Amino acid sequence: MHPTLIGKLYYSHLNGSFMKLLLIHADYMEYEVKKKTKLAEPFDGKGERVEEVLVAFTSVEKGDNEDVVKRAAEAIRDVAKKVNAERVMIYPYAHLSSNLADAETAVNLLKRLEAELSDFEVHRSPFGWYKAFKISCKGHPLSELSREIGGEAEAEVTQALRDEEERVVSYWYILTPEKQLVEVEKFDFTGYENLRKFVNYEIAKRRAVDVVPPHVEYMKRLEIADYESASDSGHIRYYPKGRLIKTLLEQYITRKCIEYGAMEVETPIMYDRNHPTLRRYLERFPARQYIIKGDKREFFLRFAACFGQFLMLSNSTITYRNLPLKIYELTRYSFRKEQRGELVGLRRLRAFTMPDMHTVAKDMEQAMQEFFNQYRLSVEVLNEIGIEAKDYEVAIRITKDFYEENKDFVHSLVDVLKKPILIEMWDHRFFYFVLKFEFNFVDALDKASALSTVQIDVENAERYGITYVDADGKERYPYILHCSVSGAVERVMYALLEKAKFMMDEGKLPMLPVWLSPTQVRVIPVSEKFVDAAVKVAEEIERGGVRVDIDDRNETLGKRIRDAQTEWIPYIAVLGEKELESGKLTVTIRSESTQKEQKRVEVTAKELVERIKKECEGKPFMPLPLPKFLSTRPSFR
RNA sequence: GCCGCCGUGGCUCAGCUGGCAGAGCGGGUGACUUGUAAUCACCAGGUCGCGGGUUCAAAUCCCGCCGGCGGCUCCA
Numbered sequence: 228m229h230p231t232l233i234g235k236l237y238y239s240h241l242n243g244s245f246m247k248l249l250l251i252h253a254d255y256m257e258y259e260v261k262k263k264t265k266l267a268e269p270f271d272g273k274g275e276r277v278e279e280v281l282v283a284f285t286s287v288e289k290g291d292n293e294d295v296v297k298r299a300a301e302a303i304r305d306v307a308k309k310v311n312a313e314r315v316m317i318y319p320y321a322h323l324s325s326n327l328a329d330a331e332t333a334v335n336l337l338k339r340l341e342a343e344l345s346d347f348e349v350h351r352s353p354f355g356w357y358k359a360f361k362i363s364c365k366g367h368p369l370s371e372l373s374r375e376i377g378g379e380a381e382a383e384v385t386q387a388l389r390d391e392e393e394r395v396v397s398y399w400y401i402l403t404p405e406k407q408l409v410e411v412e413k414f415d416f417t418g419y420e421n422l423r424k425f426v427n428y429e430i431a432k433r434r435a436v437d438v439v440p441p442h443v444e445y446m447k448r449l450e451i452a453d454y455e456s457a458s459d460s461g462h463i464r465y466y467p468k469g470r471l472i473k474t475l476l477e478q479y480i481t482r483k484c485i486e487y488g489a490m491e492v493e494t495p496i497m498y499d500r501n502h503p504t505l506r507r508y509l510e511r512f513p514a515r516q517y518i519i520k521g522d523k524r525e526f527f528l529r530f531a532a533c534f535g536q537f538l539m540l541s542n543s544t545i546t547y548r549n550l551p552l553k554i555y556e557l558t559r560y561s562f563r564k565e566q567r568g569e570l571v572g573l574r575r576l577r578a579f580t581m582p583d584m585h586t587v588a589k590d591m592e593q594a595m596q597e598f599f600n601q602y603r604l605s606v607e608v609l610n611e612i613g614i615e616a617k618d619y620e621v622a623i624r625i626t627k628d629f630y631e632e633n634k635d636f637v638h639s640l641v642d643v644l645k646k647p648i649l650i651e652m653w654d655h656r657f658f659y660f661v662l663k664f665e666f667n668f669v670d671a672l673d674k675a676s677a678l679s680t681v682q683i684d685v686e687n688a689e690r691y692g693i694t695y696v697d698a699d700g701k702e703r704y705p706y707i708l709h710c711s712v713s714g715a716v717e718r719v720m721y722a723l724l725e726k727a728k729f730m731m732d733e734g735k736l737p738m739l740p741v742w743l744s745p746t747q748v749r750v751i752p753v754s755e756k757f758v759d760a761a762v763k764v765a766e767e768i769e770r771g772g773v774r775v776d777i778d779d780r781n782e783t784l785g786k787r788i789r790d791a792q793t794e795w796i797p798y799i800a801v802l803g804e805k806e807l808e809s810g811k812l813t814v815t816i817r818s819e820s821t822q823k824e825q826k827r828v829e830v831t832a833k834e835l836v837e838r839i840k841k842e843c844e845g846k847p848f849m850p851l852p853l854p855k856f857l858s859t860r861p862s863f864r
Numbered sequence: 865g866c867c868g869c870c871g872u873g874g875c876u877c878a879g880c881u882g883g884c885a886g887a888g889c890g891g892g893u894g895a896c897u898u899g900u901a902a903u904c905a906c907c908a909g910g911u912c913g914c915g916g917g918u919u920c921a922a923a924u925c926c927c928g929c930c931g932g933c934g935g936c937u938c939c940a
Contacts, residue, residue: 309927309928311927367916369928439932439933439934440933443932443933447875448875454931454932456913456930456931456932460931460932508940509940530940531940533940563939563940565938565939566865566866566937566938566939567865568865568866568867568934568935568936568937568938569937569938569939570932571932571933571934575939658940659940660940677939682940709940751900753897753898753899754897754898754899755897755898756897781896781897781898782898782902782903783896783897783898783902783903784898784899784900785898785899785900785901785902785903786898786901786902786903787898787900788899788900788901789900789901789902790901790902791900792900792901793901799900801899801900803898803899804899805899813899813900815900825900827900862874862875862890862891863874864874864875864890
């Protein structure tokens with residue numbers, strides 16, 4: 228942290244105020260007033276007995292307010308409904324807290340609580356008296372519960388931000404390939420069906436489907452990944468095939484970023500919740516974090532690499548000669564506690580892997596130049612992975628001011644893909660960025676998900692104290708670009724699987740790109756007699772740098788062919804008497820076959836290897852992550 | 865998070881007006897030795913998601929929880 232800048236940051240602690248409740252569902256509750264204390268509120272009764280009642284022993288703490296009371300009432304109402312209690316008794320009980328509010332406040336808030344619960348028959352025992360009581364707890368599972376009702380500053384900040392976000396007005400346009408900005412209602416979507424779906428999803432948010440997403444079925448059936456119910460929702464297990472696919476994608480994406488000029492780093496996955504800089508960044512976003520309790524401090528799990536990388540940059544000495552400066556990290560994992568109802572398969576997870584590159588740019592001109600380069604890099608990366616421009620739609624989110632000042636630049640983006648772009652324009656800036664693009668994949672159920680994205684951040688350099696020394700010797704705040712060149716790796720896998728579903732709908736056979744296929748060649752000996760020969764051929768293919776396995780199981784040829792096909796294996800090589808004589812293999816090529824007709828060729832092992840090597844050129848390679856012989860291979864489901 | 869639907873061998877599902885837990889696939893064993901989408905026979909395998917309740921009796925009815933799917937909301 229730069230000493231000159233630290234003074235600008237202020238430190239605000241949570242004060243830890245909570246209203247404490249102990250809830251007892253009782254057959255009856257009976258109390259008798261004995262003696263006044265100094266704090267007693269006026270009361271002239273002797274006590275009372277209430278049958279079938281939910282008793283709320285309550286402590287009011289310092290800092291509690293009417294907002295807390297409302298939430299406390301909500302919590303009591305919630306429990307009362309669950310246990311089917313029609314009567315509630317509020318019983319002031321100081322012993323639940325060591326941080327009590329003053330008596331006057333406490334009485335006021337207890338009265339408010341009573342009023343908030345007027346939909347029940349409410350009894351309130353008097354505050355500040357010594358009382359004797361008898362209670363008969365019902366003893367069922369929900370009959371004894373405690374609640375802490377938080378009145379954290381954070382909740383209020385978040386609410387205020389939510390309100391502000393609601394006030395941001397969005398205007399929607401389509402930027403045509405001819406660089407016309409057309410209001411979205413006036414755009415003719417004929418010939419742009421996918422864009423229509425995306426726009427509909429973004430603006431109308433109307434969807435009506437009632438099937439399991441195709442990729443969820445595929446990820447299970449192909450033993451790529453599956454839910455892990457012993458973990459939190461949205462945390463997934465990857466079987467060997469899934470892990471291989473993910474490894475290859477991760478390696479490829481990382482290499483592309485490094486080749487682009489980024490320096491790979493690694494930063495921690497958890498950070499102090501009360502760290503002054505981070506805390507203010509967190510507060511800007513309503514989504515919940517995972518919280519981990521340390522020895523003394525509380526930590527949140529990162530939702531991206533921003534924290535670690537920005538802290539690193541703020542401690543670095545950077546000059547104008549170093550710019551643009553790029554650092555990169557593959558976050559395994561980033562954590563976002565997304566709403567439960569939103570979690571589906573590989574599409575949205577609570578723990579995911581994301582390439583996260585940050586670029587420090589000298590000025591807006593350099594930032595825009597980088598933005599443009601990274602836009603093209605993203606197109607290239609997705610394309611080489613197997614997700615083509617026709618598979619996604621471009622969205623640009625931009626503030627009105629920034630658009631007005633940089634019209635030509637924004638319009639130039641349309642030249643890259645030469646297809647219409649959805650533009651969301653905000654009347655003022657709410658987020659930390661002035662410009663952002665996303666590539667949105669539209670799936671088999673017409674749902675859209677963002678893959679690649681780049682943003683120009685105009686706020687965090689100052690917040691984190693990231694500066695560079697300019698040619699005149701003065702410290703300046705740079706602009707920072709956030710780039711996820713492919714989006715989450717899991718989401719890339721989701722897109723590839725959904726794309727396979729599209730292939731099937733078109734009458735083709737679904738498959739993954741050959742470089743990502745766990746088994747690239749399966750050798751099937753016609754009968755046991757040919758297993759040795761099959762092993763020899765497989766060894767030759769393997770030496771060529773291809774993932775190959777051998778189906779040596781005691782099954783009919785037909786059965787084994789069929790199994791290879793249901794595994795989406797790109798090349799199925801059969802070996803029998805005929806092949807031994809000719810020295811060639813009979814190979815079924817999946818990509819050239821259709822559901823009606825198989826494409827079969829006769830090639831030597833060498834020719835097959837050459838073909839595969841050519842298809843996978845420039846892509847990472849990992850050996851087969853499973854036993855080579857099918858007969859020795861376990862099934863993971 | 866809210867609303868709705870679902871949860872039965874490893875997988876896909878039947879059984880659900882309460883009355884002995886089933887099938888196919890997969891797995892094991894054996895026979896067969898295979899030429900491009902499922903060879904035959906036998907065997908093993910289940911706290912019916914978990915916890916309560918109603919009942920002589922619960923996979924089946926009721927309540928709560930957990931998990932999944934869909935919708936809403938959200939998505940730095």
